[in-house]
Amino acid sequence: MGLEDLSDDIETAYSDLGEELSVDLDTETRNELAMLQSAYEPDDPDELVRRAVHMLFQTAIETGNLDFHLRSGYDVTYDEYLSGMTFEEMGGGSDLFGQNDDNARRYQF
Known part of the structure; x- marks a missing residue:
């Protein structure tokens, strides 16, 4: 599971909640x-x-506590959810910009 799964689950839960909630x-x-x-x-x-x-x-x-549960269930943190990308993607650890060679990655921050 990852960032997209978390976003999908949040959107589903949000729509399921509606405007009112009955609580026993x-x-x-x-x-x-x-x-x-x-x-x-x-x-x-x-x-x-x-x-x-x-x-x-x-x-x-x-x-x-929220990050612990998000990391356990989705392998992301709240900050990653807010930014829309994982820390690995922020640090250039993935092929986020379509650059595969090591020389091109040297200039990513």
């Missing part, structure tokens, strides 16, 4: 959400769920 709450989650709703008083409890997803995503990036 267990007792612990309902209790925590009620506490957060009482403390933050959002207009809609959905706002807290959106914030939670943003926070989980940011934490996963900062701790390297």
Whole structure:
């Protein structure tokens, strides 16, 4: 699996999610959400769920947890996904520009 597989899977998951998501709450989650709703008083409890997803995503990036899972499943990192190319391609390790001889590769950065 690689960068194209990850992009395809993200596009599929994005379209499958749609605009709304119904989530079943267990007792612990309902209790925590009620506490957060009482403390933050959002207009809609959905706002807290959106914030939670943003926070989980940011934490996963900062701790390297997202990269670990992406590397394990797709052999790419989040930075590679964002740039649209692997580190090997960025470093000239593949035939990205159609140049096969070693002298031509000397000038790739």
